[in-house]
Amino acid sequence: MTGLLPSLDRVIGLSEGALDTLLPMHVWADPAGRIVQAGPTLTKMARMGDLTGRSLFRVVEVRRPARVDGAPALAALAGQRIGLVLTRAPHLPLRGALAPLPAGAGMILDISLGLSFARAVAEFGLTLNDFSPCDQTVELLYLHEANASTTALSRHLTRRLEAARAAALSQALTDPLTGLANRRAMDAEIAAALADPTREFGLLHIDLDLFKQVNDGFGHAAGDAVLERVGAVLRHMLRQDDVAARVGGDEFLVILRDCIEPEDLGAVATRLIASIEEPVEFEGHVCRISASIGVTASTDYAERPGLDRLLADTDAALYAAKRAGRGRHAMHGAPDGDLPRRRLDDPMPRPAARAGD
Amino acid sequence: MHGMINRALQGFLTTTYGDAVWAEVRSQAGLPFADFEAMLDYPDALTMACFQAACHVLYKHPNALLEDIGTWLVTDAHLEPLRRLMRFSGPSFLDFLLSLEEMGERGRLAVPDLDMPRIEVDRIDPSSFRIRAQWTLPGIAPILMGCLRAMADDYGALAVLRLDGVEAGGECLHVQLLDAAYSQGRSFDLGRVRA
Structure with a gap:
């Protein structure tokens, strides 16, 4: 502790003014604990007027390292970090x-605001002039305010980015997993095609069969791999002018431009199903799915149908294909007799065999 | 240039001249977005394009516009937090002037990657100062002049400021402090509890 308790052999004299300048929050007490002099900032904070002659223990309350209420006990804390409060601001x-001061002169206690600086400056009404230029409290306050401002700006930016992201998502036209169009884009595409009297097209509604088994059996990652694969199949098998969209978990819509003849539509549907049925290997598992497809053509109608009507008819055809045993397509308006009938509870073709089975 | 600087340019134009002027400036400068964002960075060329477009749209001499920006930074009600941060530099305008050299460090304390000007202050005689400033973009002296003029007013000091040319390595400003306590000035409550 010799570093903290210097020898009192060499003594310098400091005027009252010098002490006030260097230590504006000091208090000098005599050996009995009576205040001889107090710095201007401390005087302001104590809110008792002139402190000279008062008992130090009426002005401050020492709490750490322990409560102290006598001058000798206080003097014993020389060199230690002391925790204290002002009696008027406990x-x-x-x-x-x-x-300690030399022989009989008592002691000097210097005080700082510590971590309560922001509240203390506000409550005591302190100004820049109340601090020694060597005291970094003002810089701490500066930083405190600057941080509050920049934090507000960062929060502002984050909120704006979130809003922009939400807006972008709500306007998105692409399904992020497959890279195909999404429902919104597809609806717009079909509506535009219907609105153009020169455009004739076929519409396929594809629903994957056995997809749930892959998802449940091998996990969502396997399911995603299968969906990506179907996306790739659709992209590669369709012509430039055709449009494919993923419109639900395992549902797809395809517009085939100028493809309206039942034989042509049926051939495309059959090829698509065959490609979709090619097994996908994922992390050692072989995932096998199939697809059912409902088919309509814009030429099936005497008058241009609405979007909802067209989608409902395509959906009904899909349902017919499912009902007929899945892994096949059905044409809107075709008599049911065209489809080979199977009972609904017929066993499905064997699903998703494990690799190595 | 730091988004904070670009945002200041945009803020100055919109609060002083309105959204239509900003829209015109944006379009002339070919800005590919609607608003600068204070916490992002932008190429210096965008900042310069906006500034030049603003001079053109407003028929203003660049120095006059820069000086107005400097004044606005201190006086605009929305930028009260910035005025407060500046007032932390010292209890009087004289202290403020003498601490200008610390402004770079002070700015970086608040925003670590902010491009702050390098400033040197020479006291020519007890009331005259020569201020040399260097920044990544030209025009720091007129900005500083507008800012110092407003700060003198803020402190209630009477000062005469003029641009003092461009020297190798810096733009120069001359400040003559006539009366440090000319008027009441605006209040600065160090411990004002922030909302």
């Missing part, structure tokens, strides 16, 4: 350091 913890 809720603001302050910090102090104490040094």
Whole structure:
């Protein structure tokens, strides 16, 4: 502790003014604990007017390292970090350091605001002039305010980015997993095709069969791999002018431009199903799915149908294909007799065999 | 250039001249978005394009516009937090002037990657100062002049400022402090509890 408790052999004299300048929050007490002099900032904070002659223990309350209420006990804390409060502001913890003075002169206690600086400056109404230029409290306050401002700006940016992201998502036209169009884009595409009297097209509604088994059996990642694969199949098998969209978990819609003849539509549907049925290997599992397809053509109608009507008819055809045993397609308006009938509870073709089975 | 600087340019134009002027500036500068964002970075060329477009749209001499921006930074009600941060530099305008050299460090304390000007202050005689400033973009002296003029007013000091030319390595400003306590100035409550 010799570093903290310097020898009192060499003594310098400091005027009252010098002490006030260097330590505006000091208090000098005599050996009995009576205040001889107090710095201007401390005087302001204590809110008792002139402190000279008062008992130090009426002005401050020492709490750490222990409660102290006599001058000798306080003097014994020389060189230690002292936790204290002002009696008029007991809720603001302050910090102090104490040094003994030579023979009979008592002690000097210097005080700082510690971590309660922001509240203390506000409550005591302190100004820049109340701090020594060597005291970094003002810089701490500066930083405190600057941080509050920049944090607000960052929060502002985050909120704006979130809003922009939400807006982008709500306007998105692409299904992120497959890279195909999404429902919104597809609806717009069909509506535009219907609105153009020169455009004739076929519409396929594809629903994957056995997809749930892959998802449940091998996990969502396997399901995603299968969906990506179907996306790739559709992209590669369709012509430039055709449009494919993923419109639900395992549902797809395809517009085939100028493809309206039942034989042509049926041939495309059959080829698509065959490609979709090619097994996909994922992390050692062989995932096998199939697809059912409902088919309509814009030429099936005497008058241009609405979007909802067309989709409902395609959906009904899909249902017919499912009902007929899945892994096949059905044409809207075709008599049911065209489809080979199977009972609904017929066993499905064997699903998803494990690799190596 | 830091988004904070670009945002200041945009803020100055919209609060002073309105959204229509900003829209015109944006379009002339070919800005590919509607608003600068304070916490992002932008190429210097965008900042310069906006500034030049603003001079053109407003028929203003660049120095006059820069000086107005400097004044606005201190006086606009929305930028009260910035004015407060500046007032932390010292209890009087004289202290403020003498601490200008710390402004770079002070700015970086608040925003670590902010491009702050390098400033040197020479006291020519007890009331005259020569201020040399360097920044990544040209025009720091007129900005500083507008800012210092407003700060003198803020402190209640009477000062005469003029541009003092461009020297190798810096733009120069001359400040003569006539009366440090000319008027009441605006209040600065160090411990004002922030909302």
